[in-house]
Amino acid sequence: MADAVLECSGLHKVYGDLVAVDDVGFSIAAGETYGLLGPNGAGKTTTISMIAGLLDNDGGTAVVSGNVITTKSTAAKAAIGLVPQDLAIYPDLTARENLQFFGKLYGIKGTLNERVDEILDIIELSDRADDLTKEYSGGMKRRLNIGIGLIHKPDLLILDEPTVGVDPQSRNAILENVERLGAEGMAVLYTTHYMEEAERLCDRVGIIDEGSIIAEGTRRDLVAMVGERDRLHLELSGDASVVEGSVSAIDGVDSCSAAGSALEVVAVSASRALPEVILAVNDAGLDVHSVQITEPDLESVFLHLTGKALRE
Secondary structure (H helix, E strand, O other), X not given: OOOEEEEEEEEXXXXXXXXXXXXXXXXXXXXXXXXXXXXXXXXXXXXXXXXXXXXXXXXXXXXXXXXXOOOOOHHXXXXXXXXXXXXXXXXXXXXXXXXXXXXXXXXXXXXXXXXXXXXXXXXXXXXXXXXXXXXXXHHHHXXXXXXXXXXXXXXXXXXXXXXXXXXXXXXXXXXXXXXXXXXXXXXXXXXXXXXXXXXXXXXXXXXXXXXXXXXXXXXXXXXXXXXXXXXXXXEEOOOHHHHHHHHHOOOOEEEEEEEOOEEEEEEOOHHHHHHHHHHHHHHOOOOEEEEEEEOOOHHHHHXXXXXXXXXX
């Protein structure tokens, strides 16, 4: 991939007789948010640990900003910001002190205080910057956890289930931050057990199961892969059966059925079919009172491919 920040290929990890990760590879470009989704035990954590240089691999490579990542590649790891699922903050320090501490570990010197203020603003903790973090809510601690991962301006930010156990307001603030980071050009690797987060944030998704990537692409790519279709429900001004034949003949429409004034249409793409459906309705002398479109989601694709729900 051109301008790839992360390129990993053939990643392999074995524990005894267990193959935890088997030939995993994907890439993430600057400004792209990539979702790595899988049921518990699928190999997500092991994959992330190898990419972050926390765990040696038994095969394959992970390259971040042109540098091969290993457990010993200290300089290469400087391009990575890791936000683990378990909180990595000091409860007896304030948010400002936590950020200053980790900033010094990354070697930030003259501009550290300015960078700390910038991060506090990004994670919306400026007003609580000098309170001990043990007094913070779970959501505030999660936001600080993200701030620590951002303090050194990494090229790649790894977020491992960053919204677990947070309140709705903090969760939305975290998601907004991730959206902004992508828009500003940061590459983001995101794992979650909340499918709606992947739908909202991720430009592409890789589905991992039993240690292997079994599908990858945009939401539309994945939906098309398993043959899902869009559904349109139209309420018309009269008998919908008069347009069944003409709507069924529209290119891309799989089926059409009428019940009273309601018309149900199954199509490859709702956005492409809808203008012609409305034209057919109008040609029959009817008006469209309402339209409801239901697109297949990642949850249905995930269930189809893995046989499991994401949160199992």
